[in-house]
Amino acid sequence: MIPVLAFYLFAALTVAAGAFTILSRNPVHSVLWLIVAFFNAAGLMVLAGAEFIAMLLVIVYVGAVAVLFLFVVMMLDIDFAELRAGFIRNFPLGMLLAVVLLVELLFGIGAVKAGGLAIGKADGSNAAIAGASNIESIGALLYTKYVFLFEAAGIILLVAMIGAIVLTHRERGGVRGQNIAKQVARRPEDATVNTQPEVGKGVSL
Incomplete structure (x- = not known):
């Protein structure tokens, strides 16, 4: 009973987080919802007995890909008004691409069901180790x-x-490079200088 409840809980949260990822107006919120979807998908993989895929979802997708998306979105100076205008302008092209992908998907499913494709079958050579x-x-x-x-x-x-x-x-022009050997050989007395400036005189650099 508990695994069934856990499955429905993780599945519902995954679907809801995926929907919020698409519907959120703020890109940062979308990335955060995507992370929630990845975590719940990892929970589904654990329930299915695929703990390796669950670790990949958490380590690779949440720990690297989603965090990279989040940093990129937060560091970019995004003009949301221009972004929405571009979305409306390119909406017909996006719908056309979506229809083309849907037709290709339906065509592939129909071809598989018609038996026109030879689907590879497992020969047992890569079967899991017993007891592992x-x-x-x-x-x-x-x-x-x-x-x-x-x-x-x-x-x-x-x-x-x-x-x-x-x-x-x-x-690159205008970019100062680092001299690693000079930085490593620097002594503490060369890094800091104690001064006693007089009142109103300031500090000479």
Whole structure:
């Protein structure tokens, strides 16, 4: 009984948070409602026995993606009047794209039901380890069969991070760069100076 009540609670909160994410006029409130939706979706994954996906939702989506959205929205100088005007101006194009996506979705569902597509079936080679949790099974699969692909994905992310750092620290006109060696070698007596200025004389820099 308790799992059923928990399922309906998490499901209702997820749907409600998703609706408020779309309907909120303030972008910051929309991101906060999105975080609530992610947390409740993680609860649904725990009830379904997929605790690894639940951790991904909390760590990756809430801890990184949603927080990044929140910081970007809060740091940008958004003109809400201009934003609403652009929404009204592009509303017909958005509705056209929505109709096209709906038609494609219905076409794909119809093609699957008609039997025109060969859907792959599990052969049991990647079955979960008996007596092990989902996380242990996923870890054993990633670090055995897919270890090279997993390492390749890590290298790609590392290269992307290094590229972002290089682009940030490139030479730009009017931007003073840091001299890390000079900062590290600085002595405490060079950092602070004790002065006793006379009344009304101020401080000379």
